[in-house]
Amino acid sequence: MTSTPLRLAVIIGSVREGRFGPVVAEWFAGQARGHGAFEVDLIDLADYQLPHALPAVSPLMDPNPVRPGRGEELAQRLSDADAFVIVTPDINRSFPASVKTAIDWHFTQWSRKTVGFVGYSGRSGGLLAIEGLRAVFNELHAHTLREYVSFPRFYQLFGSDGQLLEPAEHEAAATEMLDQLQWWATALTGARTEAVPA
Numbered sequence: 111m112t113s114t115p116l117r118l119a120v121i122i123g124s125v126r127e128g129r130f131g132p133v134v135a136e137w138f139a140g141q142a143r144g145h146g147a148f149e150v151d152l153i154d155l156a157d158y159q160l161p162h163a164l165p166a167v168s169p170l171m172d173p174n175p176v177r178p179g180r181g182e183e184l185a186q187r188l189s190d191a192d193a194f195v196i197v198t199p200d201i202n203r204s205f206p207a208s209v210k211t212a213i214d215w216h217f218t219q220w221s222r223k224t225v226g227f228v229g230y231s232g233r234s235g236g237l238l239a240i241e242g243l244r245a246v247f248n249e250l251h252a253h254t255l256r257e258y259v260s261f262p263r264f265y266q267l268f269g270s271d272g273q274l275l276e277p278a279e280h281e282a283a284a285t286e287m288l289d290q291l292q293w294w295a296t297a298l299t300g301a302r303t304e305a306v307p308a
């Protein structure tokens with residue numbers, strides 16, 4: 111455990127009505143709080159709903175574009191985070207558009223930080239979304255963790271109370287990922303103060 115808790119943003123990626131995402135995210139946020147190294151900020155993209163149309167000057171060129179609605183609040187919460195975990199379903203073998211939009215409205219917020227993933231869906235358990243997100247975050251100078259947590263056929267795994275029916279395997283996967291997240295977030299938080307190559 112570090113002396114100063116690392117700030118971990120857990121992001122609920124699905125924004126659709128009737129989504130299951132918050133159940134998975136709440137479960138993972140509980141695991142992260144119990145781990146001891148992290149101060150957890152649970153971010154629900156449904157609270158922000160940034161437009162899919164990006165601004166004329168992208169966040170790549172202008173780190174402070176005018177973000178509509180409560181977009182500035184989201185940008186600040188992402189800036190404050192030392193590390194991220196994206197909670198994502200597979201939608202047509204990829205991540206939902208809401209996740210890509212939230213990513214694309216930001217640039218510096220992801221840079222030189224580490225990202226972990228919790229996936230859930232039908233047969234593929236979120237793994238197709240996760241693998242796609244690795245390529246996206248690579249472009250943003252973010253490091254993605256090898257470890258992940260996956261819930262194939264999630265509807266068979268959670269009870270109506272939102273708890274896992276047989277938690278041991280997924281709790282172990284979460285601990286393994288959180289241990290890695292702690293290591294990478296600690297290393298990158300120290301390194302971010304150093305000058306970066308132009």
Ligand SMILES: Cc1cc2nc3c(=O)[nH]c(=O)nc-3n(C[C@H](O)[C@H](O)[C@H](O)COP(=O)(O)O)c2cc1C
Nearest residue numbers: 124129130131199200201202203231232233234235
């Ligand atoms: C349009 C659509 C496409 C989907 N594509 C996949 C898929 O490719 N693989 C899979 O395992 N599940 C797929 N699913 C199942 C979703 O992952 C599942 O419905 C999940 O609950 C969606 O997350 P949410 O409830 O938090 O929105 C798809 C669902 C929808 C509605």
